[in-house]
Amino acid sequence: MRTTYKFNSILMRVFVYIVLLILLVITIVPIWLLIVNATRSTVEIQQGLSLLPSTHLVENYRILVSKGISMAQGFSNSLFVAVASTVITVYFSMLTAYALVVYDFKGKELFSNFIIVLVMIPMQLSIIGFFHYMSRLGLTDNYASLILPLIANAGAVFFGKQYLESMVIHELIDAARIDGASELGIFHTVMMPLAIPGAATMGIFAFVASWNNFFNAFVLISSFDKYTLPMLVRTLRGDVYRTEYGAIYLGLAITIVPIIIIYAIFSRYIVSGIAMGAMKE
Amino acid sequence: MNRFGIRKDYHGYLFITPFILGFLVFGLYPVINTLTLSFTDTTLMSREASFIGLKNFQRLFADDFFMKAVRNTWVLWILNFIPQIGIAMLLSIWFTSARLRIRAVGIWRALFYLPNLLMPAAIARLFFSLFSFYGPVNQFMVQAGILGEAMHFLQDISVTRGIVVFIQWWMWFGQTVIILMAGMTAIPIHLYEAAMVDGASGFQMFRRITLPLLKPILIFIFVTSLVGGMQMFDIPYMLTDGRGSPVYSTMTNNILMYMKFSSSKGHIGAASSVGVLVFIMTSLCAMGIFYFLRERD
Numbered sequence: 001m002r003t004t005y006k007f008n009s010i011l012m013r014v015f016v017y018i019v020l021l022i023l024l025v026i027t028i029v030p031i032w033l034l035i036v037n038a039t040r041s042t043v044e045i046q047q048g049l050s051l052l053p054s055t056h057l058v059e060n061y062r063i064l065v066s067k068g069i070s071m072a073q074g075f076s077n078s079l080f081v082a083v084a085s086t087v088i089t090v091y092f093s094m095l096t097a098y099a100l101v102v103y104d105f106k107g108k109e110l111f112s113n114f115i116i117v118l119v120m121i122p123m124q125l126s127i128i129g130f131f132h133y134m135s136r137l138g139l140t141d142n143y144a145s146l147i148l149p150l151i152a153n154a155g156a157v158f159f160g161k162q163y164l165e166s167m168v169i170h171e172l173i174d175a176a177r178i179d180g181a182s183e184l185g186i187f188h189t190v191m192m193p194l195a196i197p198g199a200a201t202m203g204i205f206a207f208v209a210s211w212n213n214f215f216n217a218f219v220l221i222s223s224f225d226k227y228t229l230p231m232l233v234r235t236l237r238g239d240v241y242r243t244e245y246g247a248i249y250l251g252l253a254i255t256i257v258p259i260i261i262i263y264a265i266f267s268r269y270i271v272s273g274i275a276m277g278a279m280k281e
Numbered sequence: 282m283n284r285f286g287i288r289k290d291y292h293g294y295l296f297i298t299p300f301i302l303g304f305l306v307f308g309l310y311p312v313i314n315t316l317t318l319s320f321t322d323t324t325l326m327s328r329e330a331s332f333i334g335l336k337n338f339q340r341l342f343a344d345d346f347f348m349k350a351v352r353n354t355w356v357l358w359i360l361n362f363i364p365q366i367g368i369a370m371l372l373s374i375w376f377t378s379a380r381l382r383i384r385a386v387g388i389w390r391a392l393f394y395l396p397n398l399l400m401p402a403a404i405a406r407l408f409f410s411l412f413s414f415y416g417p418v419n420q421f422m423v424q425a426g427i428l429g430e431a432m433h434f435l436q437d438i439s440v441t442r443g444i445v446v447f448i449q450w451w452m453w454f455g456q457t458v459i460i461l462m463a464g465m466t467a468i469p470i471h472l473y474e475a476a477m478v479d480g481a482s483g484f485q486m487f488r489r490i491t492l493p494l495l496k497p498i499l500i501f502i503f504v505t506s507l508v509g510g511m512q513m514f515d516i517p518y519m520l521t522d523g524r525g526s527p528v529y530s531t532m533t534n535n536i537l538m539y540m541k542f543s544s545s546k547g548h549i550g551a552a553s554s555v556g557v558l559v560f561i562m563t564s565l566c567a568m569g570i571f572y573f574l575r576e577r578d
Contacts, residue, residue, distance in 0.1 A: 009380065016375050020389055023368075026451065027393055033417060034407050048424070049417050096300040103293030111297060120504055120567045123308060124512045124535070125560040128542060128553045129315030130307070132323070151303030183292040212400040214515045215535070219542070230402040234519065237406065248410060252403045259398050267391045274394075274456060275463030278501050 034256065037249035045245045056246055063247040071254050073225060074232040078211055078255075081143050081228060085210035086203045089150045094199060097160030098187055102173060112161070118154035124215065131219050141222045146213070156202055159277045163198035164191075166276075201273035204266055208259060229255045312560075318553035325547025337554035347555065349529060350537040351562070357442065357517070357533065358510030361449035366502065368450075369457035374487070376458070377465045390462070393455030401452065405519035408444055409435065435521065438530040445517050445531050449510075457502055464498035465491060500574050504567045511563040514539070534559040 037045055040054040064071060099105075100112055134145045150156075169191060176186045192199070214230035221227065236251045263270060319337055323330035341347040372393075376386045383389070396404070412418050412434040419431035434440045468491065476486050514535035517525055524540065525532025532540075534555065541552035 013381055013383075016381060016383060020372075020375075020383075023372075024389070024392060027396060027455070030404075030407060030411065030451075031395070031399070033411065037410075037417075045417075046415055049420050092299050092303070095296050099293045099296035103290050103296070105290045105293035108293065117568075118304075118308075120508055120564075120571065122508050122512050122560055122563045122567075123312075125538075125556040125563070126308075126311040126315040128538065128549050128556050129313070129318055130311035131542075132318060132549055133311055133314050149303065149307035152300050152308055157300065183295075187296070208398050212398075212402070214400070214402040214519075219539070230400055230515075233400070233402045233406055237409070245410065245415075248406075252407050252410075255400050255403045259400070260395070263395060263398055270398075271387070271391055271394060271459055274459045278460045278463060278498060 031256070031260075034249055035253055037246065038253035040246055040249075042243070042245045042247075045249075057250070060244075060246040060250040063244050064251055067244070067247070069232060069235060069251065071229075071232065071251060074227055074229045075254065077226060078229040081146055081217075082207045082210040084143070084147045085150050086206045088147055089153050089156050089206035090199050090203045092151045093153050093156035093160045093202065094164075094192070094195060095187065096157045097164050098191055100157075100161050101164040102170070115154050115157050115161075119158055127216065127219055134220065140220055141226060143221075143226070145220045146210070146216060150206070153206070155277065156206060159202055159205075159273070160198065162276050163202075164195065167194065167198075169194060197269065200266070201269045201276075204262065204270055205273060205277075208262075211259065315553045315556050315560075318550050319557045321550045322548075323550040323553075325549060330550065333550075337551050338558070340551065341554055341558065346529070346532075346537060347558070350525075350532050350534050350555075351559070353525065353529075353531060354511055354513060354533040357445055357449070357513060357531065358507065360442075360446045361453070362503075362506055362510065365450050365454050365457055365506070366499075369454050369461055372454075372458045373461040373465055374491075376462055390455065390458055393458060395455070396452045397456045399452070401448075401515040402519050404448060404452065405516040408448055409520050412440075412444060436527050438527055441521065441527060441531055445520060448516050448520075449513070453506070460498060460502060461495070464495045468494050496574065500571060503574075504570055507570070508563055508567050511559060511566075 032051065036051060036053050038060060039057045040050065041056040041059065044050070044054055044056070061071075100108060130145075130149075131140065134140045134142075139145045172190050172194075173186055176190050181189065212230065213228075214234075217228045217231055218234070221231065233252060233255055236248045320332055320334060321330045322333050322336075375381055376383055376390065410416055414431055414433055418434070419428070422428040423431055434444070472490050473486055476490060481489070512535055513533045517531040517533055518536055518539070521527075521531055523536070525536050538552050538555040538559070541548050541555060
């Protein structure tokens with residue numbers, strides 16, 4: 001009896017590992033093909049499948065540039081928008097979350113519930129009204145229309161509140177008050193340094209969300225020199241019959257590889273951050 | 282009053298003021314503006330617009346496009362959500378199982394999560410290239426003898442829908458695993474120990490302990506996935522010609538809204554009415570799920 005139980009257990013483990021391996025292959029192969037094909041010439045890509053990189057990276061980049069698709073410009077545009085979005089999101093969301101964790105005020109409960117409701121509301125569906133309003137203010141085709149709304153980022157506030165609640169900071173705040181620090185000063189000099197891990201996690205998510213954001217940029221930004229990377233990706237589509245495949249794969253790889261590098265460095269923060277963003281109550 | 286007798290609580294209002302102002306200006310007002318526009322015939326070209334009552338909404342229901350978009354969006358979301366939650370649940374159970382003792386859970390999980398961070402627009406373009414006529418999938422299938430000759434995958438309704446659903450699943454199952462595991466590891470072990478003493482089977486423990494205690498997490502996954510799914514745009518848009526081809530079979534709510542917005546005249550009144558209806562539908566469903574399934578204690 002004991003041996004069959006053990007045998008079944010081993011069999012089950014083998015089965016589980018096989019399933020995990022299959023899922024891993026499904027997860028990685030598309031990304032791997034993308035990166036490999038970015039280094040292969042169009043002729044090589046048309047000749048057949050390969051999982052090994054080739055030597056045509058620079059050539060592919062020249063083709064992209066010669067087609068008037070400035071990935072470098074798009075890259076720096078995306079970087080600017082993403083960094084500004086990250087700073088705005090982290091500062092204002094932490095400030096709002098701090099207010100909810102540290103102070104007692106009338107309507108606090110209501111405001112907390114309101115944040116949760118906002119997380120669940122499909123705000124993107126008001127993009128047309130948003131566009132119309134921005135065009136009256138003269139802010140269309142302006143990165144401000146992509147960055148400023150993040151002052152009120154409900155998901156980030158929710159995350160910040162969960163994070164700050166898990167830290168015990170009341171004693172430190174009281175001590176700083178005795179030393180005569182102002183309330184905003186305490187937020188800047190006592191809380192922010194302590195909350196760096198949480199702020200970093202929030203920042204990574206804000207950066208990735210902005211970097212990947214296609215829809216809003218697509219509606220709001222119109223001049224070609226202001227295009228962000230996802231908007232340039234849209235133009236990476238030759239006709240089916242004669243296309244520079246290598247260059248197209250390279251263009252896609254340029255948008256994706258930076259995020260993979262960020263993930264390789266910060267994956268632990270990111271994975272623990274996801275769990276914290278989910279509701280616990 | 283805090284224990285030093287200095288009242289600081291008005292600072293709470295001060296510190297949430299930027300959020301509230303930001304919400305009023307960039308959140309609430311656009312919603313109201315969208316609603317207002319939906320009752321007008323505003324276009325991008327015209328300076329003037331007039332109030333036309335419910336005409337935009339009547340037109341939406343008069344042609345089949347709107348209902349088609351709503352149906353498509355639901356179909357694409359449901360077909361992705363069921364395998365997403367199913368496989369994620371299975372993996373979470375395996376990863377947390379004391380009997381299986383899977384090695385390097387953190388690494389598996391981190392790898393499965395990776396697609397979620399990648400740009401959906403680029404991923405859809407990638408799959409467009411992979412499944413194109415001269416693309417790697419055709420090459421592989423012809424070489425392996427699965428297909429006699431290369432096929433136009435993206436001209437087939439079921440295949441195109443299948444690819445959209447697959448990409449969504451591929452991008453989200455890893456994230457669902459992480460959230461489910463966070464919920465599972467938060468369940469006190471003594472509950473399982475007590476159940477084991479009473480002779481409960483693995484399945485019984487899952488039904489009676491894991492599932493009920495995971496309910497808040499499941500509701501969270503359900504609601505956020507639904508809200509995201511109803512606004513699906515990047516993947517079907519980039520995978521097709523921007524109109525949800527073939528024959529509008531992957532045209533989602535947001536694609537229809539964008540098509541009205543970007544039409545030659547720029548019917549932003551009509552586009553707003555799509556936004557308003559989908560907004561109401563999604564919010565009602567999300568709130569409904571949240572309040573009816575929530576623990577009432």
